[in-house]
Amino acid sequence: MGFSDTFHFLHPVSRDRNRKKVINDTSGNCESPQLRRSLAPGASPGRQPILDALPDPFLLLVPERDGEGRITDFVCAYANGPACVLHGRTQSRMLGSHLLDLLPPLHGHGQFDRCVRAFEAGSTIDVEVPGCGDGHGPPGTLRIFPANGLLCCLWRGATEPTPLQRQWLELDRRYHLLASHVFDLVIEVDADHRILWVSASVEALLGWPAPTLLGRPAMAFVHPDDRGRALRAGLNLQERGRLGSELRIRRADDSWCWMGGSVHPAAEGNGSAWLLSLRDVHDVVTGLAVRSVALARIRTALERQAGTGSTLAVLSIGVDGLTPVNDALTHAGGDQLLAFLAARIVREVGDPDQVGRGTGDEFIVLLSDLTSMAEAASLAERILRACRAAITIGGQPIDPTVSIGIATSAAGALPDELLRDASLAMRQAKARGRNCFALLDDALATEAHTRLLFAAEIQRGLVMEEFAAWFMPIVSFATGEVTGYEALARWVRPDGLEVPPVEFLPCAERRGLIVRIDQLVLRQALAALSRLPEGLTMAVNVSAASLAQPDHPQLVAEALEAAGVSPDRLHLEVTETALLSVTERIRQQMEQLAGRGIRWYVDDFGTGYSSISHLRDLPIAGLKLDRSFTCAMRAKDTKSLRLSQALVGVAEGLELDTVAEGVETIEEARLLTSQGWLRGQGWLYGKAAPLEP
Ligand code: C2E
Ligand code: CA
Ligand code: CA
Numbered sequence: 001m002g003f004s005d006t007f008h009f010l011h012p013v014s015r016d017r018n019r020k021k022v023i024n025d026t027s028g029n030c031e032s033p034q035l036r037r038s039l040a041p042g043a044s045p046g047r048q049p050i051l052d053a054l055p056d057p058f059l060l061l062v063p064e065r066d067g068e069g070r071i072t073d074f075v076c077a078y079a080n081g082p083a084c085v086l087h088g089r090t091q092s093r094m095l096g097s098h099l100l101d102l103l104p105p106l107h108g109h110g111q112f113d114r115c116v117r118a119f120e121a122g123s124t125i126d127v128e129v130p131g132c133g134d135g136h137g138p139p140g141t142l143r144i145f146p147a148n149g150l151l152c153c154l155w156r157g158a159t160e161p162t163p164l165q166r167q168w169l170e171l172d173r174r175y176h177l178l179a180s181h182v183f184d185l186v187i188e189v190d191a192d193h194r195i196l197w198v199s200a201s202v203e204a205l206l207g208w209p210a211p212t213l214l215g216r217p218a219m220a221f222v223h224p225d226d227r228g229r230a231l232r233a234g235l236n237l238q239e240r241g242r243l244g245s246e247l248r249i250r251r252a253d254d255s256w257c258w259m260g261g262s263v264h265p266a267a268e269g270n271g272s273a274w275l276l277s278l279r280d281v282h283d284v285v286t287g288l289a290v291r292s293v294a295l296a297r298i299r300t301a302l303e304r305q306a307g308t309g310s311t312l313a314v315l316s317i318g319v320d321g322l323t324p325v326n327d328a329l330t331h332a333g334g335d336q337l338l339a340f341l342a343a344r345i346v347r348e349v350g351d352p353d354q355v356g357r358g359t360g361d362e363f364i365v366l367l368s369d370l371t372s373m374a375e376a377a378s379l380a381e382r383i384l385r386a387c388r389a390a391i392t393i394g395g396q397p398i399d400p401t402v403s404i405g406i407a408t409s410a411a412g413a414l415p416d417e418l419l420r421d422a423s424l425a426m427r428q429a430k431a432r433g434r435n436c437f438a439l440l441d442d443a444l445a446t447e448a449h450t451r452l453l454f455a456a457e458i459q460r461g462l463v464m465e466e467f468a469a470w471f472m473p474i475v476s477f478a479t480g481e482v483t484g485y486e487a488l489a490r491w492v493r494p495d496g497l498e499v500p501p502v503e504f505l506p507c508a509e510r511r512g513l514i515v516r517i518d519q520l521v522l523r524q525a526l527a528a529l530s531r532l533p534e535g536l537t538m539a540v541n542v543s544a545a546s547l548a549q550p551d552h553p554q555l556v557a558e559a560l561e562a563a564g565v566s567p568d569r570l571h572l573e574v575t576e577t578a579l580l581s582v583t584e585r586i587r588q589q590m591e592q593l594a595g596r597g598i599r600w601y602v603d604d605f606g607t608g609y610s611s612i613s614h615l616r617d618l619p620i621a622g623l624k625l626d627r628s629f630t631c632a633m634r635a636k637d638t639k640s641l642r643l644s645q646a647l648v649g650v651a652e653g654l655e656l657d658t659v660a661e662g663v664e665t666i667e668e669a670r671l672l673t674s675q676g677w678l679r680g681q682g683w684l685y686g687k688a689a690p691l692e693p
Contacts, residue, residue: 056155058153061153073098075098076096099153118145124143124145125145126143184199184277186201186277188274189276205280206249229243246258263276285339288342291356291358294364296415297366312370316362316426318426320400320401320430329393333394340391340393344387354367363402405423405429406422425440459513462520468489468492469488469528470690473686485529485532486538487524487540488541518541526562541603544574544577556572556598567598568599572601576603582618594619600620606629622656624659627661648677649676
């Protein structure tokens, strides 16, 4: 539609001529999605840039009627930039506003009734408004006319915008440019989760014209099984950033699109509560869901399977010999092969949502509600056969084959474990000569089963109070006196077996049991500290999971209070690796505890990936040199010696306390002392042991 058509549409004089045109365009219904779409902000180009370019404020409003069909007010469906400036509202806040709220002066002297009459009669009137905008602005003339079931309001002779208003207009223009061209889906919702605004990209991504979504409950577009997670992400807004997992969003054709992204609290003041930014999580090469989505689907299927007694299988499909294809035909050729195979696998499986892309040359297939293993095996056979058909890529004939691993779920399995088991089996299939499938064999299955049993065993141990804190002395190099202890978790099983942390911590971490262990050790350590002389300190390890608990500061404060010890006697140790995932919220929690007097130490310093900036940005009071450095000294490794010398220099520069770990001999203690390390711990001074009361 050209400029003149657009202008005619707006111009009351040519209304009749144009009505025909509009009827052809939009079926003449003011609720017509096309019309609403073409008028809405952020919509497709066409009329809207022209409306936006009008120098005078301009509004389009939809009549609102009571039960008897009488018009009671008009609701704003479009406002151009100058109208937003006039009313001092953002475009999204203008939408849905009532005319009588926008222009209270219309209440007086039957002005509103005149507008209604003009609307119903299809005539044009001019209304003098004593104060434009909120009623306090300068007087102006409002030209009111109906067009295609909508009420148009055009101000004439409104005053020139001020420089500030101009600036605002410019910002608004830029914002709209951005909003119309973003590739991701951006949605703004209010506190009731109604959609206030959505980027125009929603049409390309999901098939919904943006204006048809305004005002609708956002949750109606989220898959019922994912609503809980979506709500939690919204409630947990301090965790601003990535959504924990992908969500299924409804397309206009009623299918589901897996989308991942982030959620943020929206700027206050315009009624919006969150801003969601979502993107399609499909692999560009194959069009399949990416690995994280495949994992999310396995998780959902496992949750659904729990207690039903049905079986679930995961197939890991590896492309045989992708590297030579990549070498011969470049990566583009390799990508083409992957895309071909993806299509073949999807065809055999029957549902693209059951197929995902793994890492590298791997595909993932999820089979739920299996009645027998034979079913999974027969699908694997069919996929093997389908993938075997020859393909020509870049003029070269290729005979592709794949190898398949199958893992079935045991009760309580974790999605990534299941996937790992399937990958293990796939590697077995490759080892057997490729182009075949393998079931997770007995040995592997036993290992997987053992992992599950072990987790259950840890849980039992926790319930039976078999875990305890043992204590290792920390000594001042200068005086040789014990300055405090480090609490270390020990698991003493009923058969007397002492299980060291290296054996149970990885499993406890994966199963989310580590937080309970940390809490238990903290409580016992503080109880022990309360019985120790005032001058002594207690160091306690904090896992990344505990550190991320939103109530971590509170739990520590409660434990201190329960034991009745002063916070400055408590040292909390966090590994460099855990510091990598410190968010702004976690940093604040650390500050909160540091503010109470608790001292933070970086554990295993020199082995992780932490950057020196952590020492500057986080409230760190001290460093613990990793035991591997002391071991290296023993071996007279000069590089490590120089490194530990440099590290103690960094600590001195930042006025941090220093503790060297793993001191086993007098010579090591001397060497560390000469380098400047202040304190040490290790077998020279004592192994971890229970503290006798
Ligand atoms: P860490 O915090 O670096 O603790 C020091 C580890 O080195 C302890 O092993 C200790 O027994 C050992 N060690 C200390 N001095 C020497 C020495 O001179 N020679 C040798 N060979 N070893 C020495 P442990 O108790 O097995 O703990 C291992 C790791 O487990 C700890 O490393 C810590 O990262 C973790 N851990 C222990 N307790 C807890 C806990 O309550 N919570 C958390 N999150 N992690 C814990
Ligand atoms: Ca430690
Ligand atoms: Ca350490």
